Amino acid sequence: MDILVCVKRVPTVGGAITLSADRRSVDTRMSGFTISPHEECAVEEAVRLVERLGGSVTVVTLGAAVAEEQLRSCLALGASAAVLLETAPDVEAGPRATAAALFAVADAGRFDLVLLGNEASDTGDYQVGIRLAHLLGRPVATGIKSLSVADDAVVASRTYRGALETFSLPLPCVVTVKEGINLPRYPSLPGRLRAKRAAITRVPVSPEADGLRMTTLRVPDAPKRQATVLGQGASAVPALVSVLNELGVLS
Amino acid sequence: MTVFCLVELDGGAVADASLRALTLARGLAAGAVLAAVVFGEPPAPGDQAVAELAGYGVTDVFTVSGIDGYAPQAWARSLAGLLGPGERPGPPGGHAVLAPGTDRGNEVLAHLGAITGLPMAANCTAAVDNGGPLEITRQRWAGLLLEEAVLDAPVALLTVATDAVAAVPVATGTAAGEPTAIARHEVPASVADGDLAVRAVETPAGAGGASLATARVVVGGGRGVGSAEAFAPLEELAELLGGVVGVSRVVTSEGWRPHTQQVGQTGTKITPELYLACGISGAIQHIAGCSGAKNIIAINTDPAAPMMTRADYAVVGNLHEVIPALVEALRARPGARSG
Numbered sequence: 001m002d003i004l005v006c007v008k009r010v011p012t013v014g015g016a017i018t019l020s021a022d023r024r025s026v027d028t029r030m031s032g033f034t035i036s037p038h039e040e041c042a043v044e045e046a047v048r049l050v051e052r053l054g055g056s057v058t059v060v061t062l063g064a065a066v067a068e069e070q071l072r073s074c075l076a077l078g079a080s081a082a083v084l085l086e087t088a089p090d091v092e093a094g095p096r097a098t099a100a101a102l103f104a105v106a107d108a109g110r111f112d113l114v115l116l117g118n119e120a121s122d123t124g125d126y127q128v129g130i131r132l133a134h135l136l137g138r139p140v141a142t143g144i145k146s147l148s149v150a151d152d153a154v155v156a157s158r159t160y161r162g163a164l165e166t167f168s169l170p171l172p173c174v175v176t177v178k179e180g181i182n183l184p185r186y187p188s189l190p191g192r193l194r195a196k197r198a199a200i201t202r203v204p205v206s207p208e209a210d211g212l213r214m215t216t217l218r219v220p221d222a223p224k225r226q227a228t229v230l231g232q233g234a235s236a237v238p239a240l241v242s243v244l245n246e247l248g249v250l251s
Numbered sequence: 252m253t254v255f256c257l258v259e260l261d262g263g264a265v266a267d268a269s270l271r272a273l274t275l276a277r278g279l280a281a282g283a284v285l286a287a288v289v290f291g292e293p294p295a296p297g298d299q300a301v302a303e304l305a306g307y308g309v310t311d312v313f314t315v316s317g318i319d320g321y322a323p324q325a326w327a328r329s330l331a332g333l334l335g336p337g338e339r340p341g342p343p344g345g346h347a348v349l350a351p352g353t354d355r356g357n358e359v360l361a362h363l364g365a366i367t368g369l370p371m372a373a374n375c376t377a378a379v380d381n382g383g384p385l386e387i388t389r390q391r392w393a394g395l396l397l398e399e400a401v402l403d404a405p406v407a408l409l410t411v412a413t414d415a416v417a418a419v420p421v422a423t424g425t426a427a428g429e430p431t432a433i434a435r436h437e438v439p440a441s442v443a444d445g446d447l448a449v450r451a452v453e454t455p456a457g458a459g460g461a462s463l464a465t466a467r468v469v470v471g472g473g474r475g476v477g478s479a480e481a482f483a484p485l486e487e488l489a490e491l492l493g494g495v496v497g498v499s500r501v502v503t504s505e506g507w508r509p510h511t512q513q514v515g516q517t518g519t520k521i522t523p524e525l526y527l528a529c530g531i532s533g534a535i536q537h538i539a540g541c542s543g544a545k546n547i548i549a550i551n552t553d554p555a556a557p558m559m560t561r562a563d564y565a566v567v568g569n570l571h572e573v574i575p576a577l578v579e580a581l582r583a584r585p586g587a588r589s590g
Binding site (some may be wrong): 008013014015016017019026036037038085094095096119121122123124125126128130133135137139140141143145153156158159160161162163164165166167168170178179180183206210211212213214215216217218219220222227228229230231232233234235237238240242243244247248249251 | 261266271272319323324352353354355357358361362364365366368369371372373374387390391392393394396397398399400401402403410411438443448449450452453454455462463464465467468482492493494502506510511513516518524525534535536544548554557559560561562563564565566567568569571573576577581582583584590
């Protein structure tokens with residue numbers, strides 16, 4: 001089966017998020033870049049499906065020229081082709097423009113399955129996969145943590161409020177996945193060498209503005225918590241019990 | 252402005268995330284129509300959920316029947332139907348449709364956005380209507396960053412963060428707090444071709460028990476727990492406190508616990524009365540998942556760990572000594588659960 005996986009370059013955030021001087025982006029001068037954990041799992045799921053069933057994995061991203069780095073990482077993990085929908089530097093495409101750009105690739109490629117992460121870890125828009133599915137006129141399931149493909153259908157499930165929700169979708173379809181669906185592999189050395197040399201298809205894109213427009217970003221005020229130290233080791237237990245009592249969690 | 256809010260029920264009651272969404276929706280409705288939309292059977296007179304909705308300022312309840320179970324695209328199509336036939340209804344000030352920022356709420360509103368061609372803002376923490384485009388605040392990075400934005404659309408589609416907006420009923424004793432008769436509307440589902448192709452079949456997951464997202468007490472375990480086996484005392488403590496176990500990302504990547512128990516940006520966001528974090532350093536991706544906890548107690552050997560400095564109460568020490576001693580002390584209490 002032929003699978004398209006959509007990924008996004010995002011900063012690797014470590015101890016804290018700091019903002020650029022204009023407060024319109026994350027300060028990335030000291031950070032590396034990656035794709036969202038959900039998307040790492042989408043790539044892994046696609047590679048596993050193709051290892052089992054045959055076919056191809058194409059990975060696509062919308063972003064500036066530097067996003068080539070993330071495409072090559074995906075190629076090193078087993079993707080067979082890569083498409084860069086290239087924007088000018090520092091353009092933040094909204095979810096509708098992103099879905100529209102991805103649609104051009106997804107529609108032309110006649111993929112059996114399009115996989116995305118449930119949401120990008122930076123903007124967290126929770127809608128690109130669904131908008132893409134509507135443009136393609138295909139069924140979609142989101143937030144998926146278990147996926148199986150048999151014959152011409154996909155069975156996908158997720159947990160919701162303690163219950164398991166299972167969706168059956170005919171192929172071709174769109175599925176957005178979450179971390180936990182698998183444990184992504186590390187790239188192999190031959191994979192990395194192959195990825196270095198692989199050709200990447202580049203298509204220039206000028207995303208349209210969204211009706212939702214960011215003005216500024218800010219770091220939320222940390223709650224002013226001054227931790228009360230209850231003690232050291234097991235000797236703190238009596239104090240701990242009385243706090244639990246005060247909080248009303250002891251029945 | 253008419254504000255519609257998708258409401259999910261949990262048992263017979265309104266789900267906590269929906270109460271939070273209604274609180275934000277009420278501010279936006281500003282005394283105009285605040286309509287709760289519920290999918291399923293019409294509520295019986297004297298229904299508990301309807302009384303609860305009234306307490307949150309809901310003026311109208313729309314019950315959409317005719318869809319068997321959860322079908323996200325069909326739910327969205329029916330919401331689109333409520334906005335009026337054909338082109339935009341366009342009353343002055345426009346409409347808004349809100350939903351809780353749950354898996355289902357985000358999914359249904361994204362479908363609604365795709366069906367109507369409208370923009371959608373996920374996981375909002377505030378929305379202000381000054382007559383022009385809505386001024387909204389929404390979460391990025393699972394709440395580690397906040398985005399100030401304008402939403403320029405004839406109908407505003409918003410989901411409400413599940414961990415950042417408190418659920419506040421209308422103050423009683425005020426004119427607005429007097430119980431008013433809720434207008435009930437029963438509407439048939441509007442469904443187009445293919446809308447029912449994707450539908451959830453629900454089965455109980457695992458051994459049941461309280462769900463992490465809605466648990467009142469969460470006992471968290473991190474790298475400091477050390478192994479899969481070493482989670483037994485945490486399980487025991489969680490049971491004694493009527494709670495569940497949650498874990499940090501390293502625990503699931505080590506394979507000690509299943510991913511369904513992960514608290515954090517890529518796991519579950521929790522909003523318990525108490526989060527008892529054991530051997531968790533507090534990486535920001537984890538903080539994103541637990542900052543909605545009302546109270547945090549941290550147990551860690553390192554007093555300078557971020558989790559310790561963000562906690563309300565801290566115990567400096569080895570969890571392998573503290574937890575068994577705590578379990579023993581709780582068991583020794585008169586009337587303790589035999590668990």
